[in-house]
Amino acid sequence: MTISQLEITHDELKHLVSERAQTGETLLLNMGPQHPSTHGVLRLLLELDGEIVVNCIPDIGFLHTGIEKNMEAKTYEKAEVMTDRLDYLNTMGNNLAYCLAVEKLVDLDVPERAQAIRVIFAELQRIASHLVWLGTHALDLAAMSMFFYCLNQRERILDIMEMCAGQRMMTTYFRPGGLWRDVPAEFVPAVRAFIDSFPAEVDLYEGLLDKNPIFLDRTKGIGIYTTEEGIAWGITGPSLRGSGIAYDLRKEEPYSGYEQYDFEVCTEEAGDVYARYRVRMREFRESLKIVRQALDKLPGGAVRSNNRKFVPPPRAELGESMEAVIHHFKLWTEGFPAPKNSIYMPVESPRGELGVLLEGDGGPKPYRCHWRTPSFVNLQILPKISKGCYVADLVAIIGSIDIVLGDTDR
């Protein structure tokens, strides 16, 4: 029995493939879930006519970890630890979305210094995420040295995170009401050293790829969708901006003080793989611009809210104040209650709109926490835009949508 006969016995997939697959005229082939160029555990069932993709059926869920279910059993503070594990290339961004959602639900203030440091980290994280995307995307298209250059630079950002949070990736550095603790004295010089030297690196990447005939051949005119199609399919982030619309939640619905910073929303008109590549390359420089502005006017003061009903008191107060001891005890044993209502908090992650639907029930645990993740929504257009292209182009398209399977499967 051939593979195609085996696969087509699954009745539930019959409506997704063409008539020709029933007779064995076209070939059904599994790509993944361990294929290196599917960027994680994504399985694609491909119907192939020679080398041409007739149908592409994504199969996700191999990395489903039940995070939404688990969060319902933890207090608001403890549940945050799991947000790092969703999109493991955007850990600070997930923390930010979750903290903003909790703060909005319980109506909690955040000091300005904490907001500025959050913006710095969110943008550094965006650069780090785009670096992994660029390295792997170029690696898929046979530009191997890019991977080493990019991961080398990403390491510098992870070092900065380790300096502040003690962790390279799973940071949980933002907390409802502010930050875990203030940044150390070495933080500002380290970030400055990075943003001063990084533009030259971006020049190097662009020099290697922008006019590289092999790269252009593999990316131009492939995987095209228009603005209208992108919006109808719910695509957000750089993948939508590559189709010519300046839709960026940092500008549309500013959060965490993004309205104070001057930056450009990068767009390209073509809507193909190359356009999406160009958008992300330009975003490197815009993110650097934001980090520089935030560093220049970094306010002083506290990094945690003074609202003791939600934020534990400083350690030093525990020895002197009975009230501080009570607050500390209540917060770490019981947690803080949230009102019986729900909010939706969208932020701009490196991949698009990351939305948190958070519902409280009056108790200390989230009643429901749904993550509207950009990878899940953006991946949906893949069958539509990959029809009729070569298998090799499919690899380029997957890379250009920039999915993270932890984000897709939750």
Place this chain on the structure above:
Amino acid sequence: MKAELQPVLDALQSAFGAHISEFREQAKATLAVEHIVEAARTLRDAHGFNMLAGLSAVDYWPERQPRFHAVYEFKNIAQKLRLEVRVPLDGDEPKLPTLSEVFPNANWHERELWDMFGIHVTEHPDLRRILMPADWVGHPLRKDYPLGYEEVQFSFNFKEIDQRKPRPQD
């Protein structure tokens, strides 16, 4: 809440009998399930809500009528508006008409509703499980679905814990 949203809410209220509420400057409209497709079409065509930003559900078990809320997040990009639409669903036989004719990206969201909550989406083009394995039993995000960890049993409370150990049904 933005002032531009008020006419949209008024229209939903008069045409579909929507119940409007507001929390932290976010508007929510609650509709009956039979109106959702028409309401989504109206929102898209007449009010410029051109993106279905998200779709999820909340389980209010042990409530029965209604047990679930399907939660739609619509986005109007040109006017920078957001609107949450909630659809209460019956607990015994939760059913929802598909929105994939109006917004193509509803397809996977609705598969997730089926997978996680067991909400049956009628006329859906491809209603299969999406995150859990195809042969999985039960719908994990329902509130009566156990989380799966085991309590530590000692000799003095062995029977007591044994009795209330969660056992998933269907």
